[in-house]
Amino acid sequence: MTFPMPMAGKGTTTISTKKDVAESVALIFGVTGLVGKEIANNLLAKSGWKVYGIARKPDFFTPIQHRNYRFISCDLLDPVQTVQKLSSLNGATHIFWVTWASQFPLDSSECCDQNKAMMSNALDAILPKAKALKHVSLQTGTKHYVSLSGPFDNTVRRYDEESPRVNEGHNFYYMLEDLLIEKLRGKVSWSVHRPGLILGSSHRTAFNFIGSLCIYGTICKHLHLPFVFGGARECWEEVYIDGSDARLVAEQHIWVSTNDNVSSTDGQAFNAVNGPSFTWKQIWPALAVKFGLQAAEDMFSQDFLFSTSMADKESVWEDIVVKEGLRPTKIGDLANWTFLDVLFRFPTKLLAARDKVDRLGFTMTYEMLDSILYWVDCIRDEKLIP
Numbered sequence: 001m002t003f004p005m006p007m008a009g010k011g012t013t014t015i016s017t018k019k020d021v022a023e024s025v026a027l028i029f030g031v032t033g034l035v036g037k038e039i040a041n042n043l044l045a046k047s048g049w050k051v052y053g054i055a056r057k058p059d060f061f062t063p064i065q066h067r068n069y070r071f072i073s074c075d076l077l078d079p080v081q082t083v084q085k086l087s088s089l090n091g092a093t094h095i096f097w098v099t100w101a102s103q104f105p106l107d108s109s110e111c112c113d114q115n116k117a118m119m120s121n122a123l124d125a126i127l128p129k130a131k132a133l134k135h136v137s138l139q140t141g142t143k144h145y146v147s148l149s150g151p152f153d154n155t156v157r158r159y160d161e162e163s164p165r166v167n168e169g170h171n172f173y174y175m176l177e178d179l180l181i182e183k184l185r186g187k188v189s190w191s192v193h194r195p196g197l198i199l200g201s202s203h204r205t206a207f208n209f210i211g212s213l214c215i216y217g218t219i220c221k222h223l224h225l226p227f228v229f230g231g232a233r234e235c236w237e238e239v240y241i242d243g244s245d246a247r248l249v250a251e252q253h254i255w256v257s258t259n260d261n262v263s264s265t266d267g268q269a270f271n272a273v274n275g276p277s278f279t280w281k282q283i284w285p286a287l288a289v290k291f292g293l294q295a296a297e298d299m300f301s302q303d304f305l306f307s308t309s310m311a312d313k314e315s316v317w318e319d320i321v322v323k324e325g326l327r328p329t330k331i332g333d334l335a336n337w338t339f340l341d342v343l344f345r346f347p348t349k350l351l352a353a354r355d356k357v358d359r360l361g362f363t364m365t366y367e368m369l370d371s372i373l374y375w376v377d378c379i380r381d382e383k384l385i386p
Contacts, residue, residue, distance in 0.1 A: 023048040024258075025091045025132075029122060030099025031071070032059040034200030034208070035139060038250030039096050040064050052089060054122075055099070061203060061327055062382055076118040077101065083125045090129035094257050097122075098139040100172070102206040107148040107169040115172040116179055123183045135257040136180060136190040139249070140173035142242065142271065142352045144194050147171070150347070158353040161194075161269040181267065189263040191256045193249060195272040196352060197343070199371045200246030201378045203333045209343070210375045211334030214385045216306065217291030219313055222320050226296060227288040229280055230304030231344025236281050241343075241350050242273035245371040248364050255362055262360055271352040275365035280344070283369045290376055307337040324386040334384060 026043050030036040031053030043049040044066045051069045058071055074085040076099075101118055104110035127133070145159040146152070147169035165174055173192075180190050199210055220227050229236055249272045256262050256270060285295035310331075317331040379385050 024050070024093045025089075026051045026094045026096060027054060027086075027089060027092050027126070028052070028096045028098065029054045029076070030097070031055050031064070032057070032202060032204040033098055034198050034202045034205050034246045035195075035249045035253070036096070036098045037062075037064065037202065038200065038246045039098065039253055040069065042250050042254055044069055052092075054086070055204070057204065059202075059204060061384070062201075076121050077114065079117075079121045079124070082121040086122060086125040087129065089126060091132055092126060092130050093132050093134045095126070095133065095136045096139075096253055096257070097137065097176070098253075106143070107171065109170050112170045112172040112175050116175045119176055119179055120183075123179075127183060133188050135263055136184065136188060137253045137257045138176055138180060138190065138192045139253070139272075140176065140192055140194055142194050142196050142273075142350050144171070144173045145352075146348060146350060152348040154348055158351045159271075160353045161271060161356055177267070184265070186265045189257075189265050189267075191253075191263060191268045191270060193253055193256070193270050193272045194352065195244030195249045196242030196274075196350065198244050198246055198249065199375050201375055201382065201384075203329065203384070206336065207339045208334060208336060209339070210372065210379065211384075212306075212336055212340050213287070213372070214291075214376055214379050215317065215331060215335040216310065216340075217287065217293065218320060218385050219310065219316055221292050222316065227284075227291065227293045227299060228301045228304045229284050229299050229344065230301050230306055230309075230341070231280075232346075233300070233302060235344050235346065236300045237279060239277040239279055239349070239351065241346070242352050243278070243366070243368040243371055244273050245366040246375075248272065248274060248366055251364055252357065252362055270357050271354050272357075273352050273354050274368060274371060275354055276367050277351075278368040283372070286369055287372065290373055305337075306340040310335070310337045320386070325383075326386065327383045329384060334379075 026049060028036050028040050028051060031040050032055045040051050040053055043051050053071045054074050056075055072085055074082060076082055101114040103114060145163050147166045149169040177192055184190055197209055201210060252272045284299050288295040314331050321328060
């Protein structure tokens with residue numbers, strides 16, 4: 001359910017020994033996002049990789065620092081700037097597209113147009129000289145299987161990768177897949193990855209679940225408020241959505257794009273979900289404990305809205321930042337209250353099968369609670385919450 005970016009770095013990386021020469025060159029579009037950072041760090045931990053991270057703005061809090069990494073600031077909606085910044089990257093072997101334009105509402109024609117323009121500008125700048133390109137890896141999400149404008153099918157099932165496209169509304173995921181078919185023309189292998197609710201750490205992500213959860217839990221503790229789950233009862237009590245740990249999604253991108261037995265010039269789609277099912281009712285009490293709060297007997301409220309309860313808490317968050325000596329952030333840098341309200345009241349279950357990747361040999365899985373607790377610790381380590 002991916003609902004679901006300085007100038008170029010000064011100088012170039014000097015590679016001094018033959019052992020350090022990069023055999024593979026990755027371009028990561030959206031490198032400051034939840035999954036983009038993980039892809040970059042995973043590749044840089046391997047030998048033989050040079051990584052270019054592309055985004056509009058750098059990550060000032062946790063920038064990637066490695067001799068084989070270079071950040072490029074680029075507005076992909078500007079075709080002239082995109083050519084200027086990217087056309088010299090002719091040695092690229094792998095492209096990871098994990099970005100999107102969120103200016104307009106999802107399922108709008110404007111959202112489709114912007115996202116298609118971004119990818120088209122980037123590919124037009126890179127492809128003419130990218131003779132070594134081996135794979136393009138696209139990230140979309142399980143919203144591939146539904147339309148936000150309805151009608152909604154409440155049949156309980158897990159969508160597999162062959163589920164048909166939805167005719168209602170607009171979905172820029174479809175446009176990006178079709179654009180890759182058009183631009184690559186069967187000459188380069190490509191894949192599309194469809195995560196559910198992505199769990200990771202970033203302050204440059206529009207739909208940041210972990211950030212929203214952390215701000216909410218911190219404010220509840222500071223003001224001695226109950227840690228309430230506000231949403232639909234079905235979402236509280238039933239298996240309703242899949243979690244997708246950013247570590248898993250990143251590793252799946254890399255696994256497919258570097259595995260000749262899996263990738264294909266015809267394009268392959270893969271759901272990218274943790275695996276084990278969960279309910280919010282099962283894990284919410286443990287989250288309360290994680291934030292130093294009491295796990296009450298009844299933590300559910302159908303009437304509670306995060307966007308209403310947290311609407312006047314900007315000054316509270318500023319006080320917390322000062323009192324706890326945190327990195328300076330505004331509440332909107334990490335939290336999206338409207339997103340939580342929509343997420344916990346989504347009108348249909350959004351569950352994805354992962355049989356395909358399991359069958360092909362990708363076995364990484366995570367428990368939802370373990371993923372959340374891990375990423376809360378990461379945000380604490382980054383001094384974004386106390």
